[in-house]
Amino acid sequence: MTGEPLPLWIEILVAALLLLSALFTLVAAWGVVRLKDFFQRMHPPALVYTWSAWCVTFASIAYFSAQSHGLQLHVWLIIILLSITVPVTTVLLSRAALFRGRRHEGREALPPALQPRQPTPSDSTDFQAK
Amino acid sequence: MSPLLSGVITLTLSAYGVAALLALWRVLRGPAAQDRVLALDLIYAIGMLTALVVGIRYASSMYFEAALLIALFGFVSSAAMAKFLLRGEVIE
Numbered sequence: 001m002t003g004e005p006l007p008l009w010i011e012i013l014v015a016a017l018l019l020l021s022a023l024f025t026l027v028a029a030w031g032v033v034r035l036k037d038f039f040q041r042m043h044p045p046a047l048v049y050t051w052s053a054w055c056v057t058f059a060s061i062a063y064f065s066a067q068s069h070g071l072q073l074h075v076w077l078i079i080i081l082l083s084i085t086v087p088v089t090t091v092l093l094s095r096a097a098l099f100r101g102r103r104h105e106g107r108e109a110l111p112p113a114l115q116p117r118q119p120t121p122s123d124s125t126d127f128q129a130k
Numbered sequence: 131m132s133p134l135l136s137g138v139i140t141l142t143l144s145a146y147g148v149a150a151l152l153a154l155w156r157v158l159r160g161p162a163a164q165d166r167v168l169a170l171d172l173i174y175a176i177g178m179l180t181a182l183v184v185g186i187r188y189a190s191s192m193y194f195e196a197a198l199l200i201a202l203f204g205f206v207s208s209a210a211m212a213k214f215l216l217r218g219e220v221i222e
Contacts (some may be wrong), residue, residue: 001173001207005132006132011132011134011135014132014135014138014186015134015138015182018183018186019138019141019142021179022141022142022143022145022146023145025145025146025149025176025179026145026148026149028150028172029148029149029150029152029153029172029216030149030178032152032153032168032169032172033152033153033155033156038162038168041165041168042168043157043192045168045171045172045175048172048175048176049175052175052179053175053178053179054212056179056182056183057182058190060185060194060197061185062185063186063189064191066174067189070193073200074191074194075194077198078178078182078197078198078201079196081202082175082201083142085201085202085205085209086205088205088209089171089205089208089209089216090214091207092208092212092216093164093167093168093208093212093215094152095212095216096164096167096212096213096215096216097162097164097215099185099215099216100162100163100164100215115195119194119198
């Protein structure tokens with residue numbers, strides 16, 4: 001496959017980064033399956049978009065750089081692309097979830113921090129006092 | 131390819147496969163449409179990582195372009211589906 005063997009520390013570095021990315025991907029998928037609410041389930045994929053993608057990118061850069069005896073930085077484009085596009089998708093999806101939760105399922109679909117504030121008795125007395 | 135790196139790559143790819151199956155379970159089961167879109171986006175990301183790791187395995191830089199394309203299509207499809215869930219139209 002490859003011409004000459006790579007130095008051992010490059011192989012260990014690449015292997016460690018790949019194992020780390022596999023671990024983070026498994027944790028993220030398990031979180032997507034396991035968490036209860038959509039607004040909780042939005043968080044685990046961020047592990048894949050940041051930790052896993054960065055680890056695989058650095059592993060790829062290290063491997064191809066050691067193989068060609070020069071810096072090969074083209075894989076860097078992957079994490080640049082991800083860091084631009086992922087926030088857009090996340091914001092669109094969370095707004096869609098908020099909108100649909102309000103329209104279809106009533107207030108129970110929203111997490112407690114996003115519930116519209118209920119008027120309390122002290123509010124009404126303040127209003128009457130004015 | 132040394133046995134160390136080859137074994138680690140096999141392990142990583144199988145972990146990606148398990149993660150993609152877990153996300154596929156969420157796509158099939160997900161109570162709401164936004165859950166399915168989220169899990170599908172995660173599957174796209176896992177597929178992109180798989181292409182990168184296979185590129186390391188075969189020491190070829192062509193898989194990098196495939197990974198770039200997968201990332202782009204994943205963004206476009208997820209954004210289009212989220213926009214459709216938001217308004218009922220993709221482009222208004």
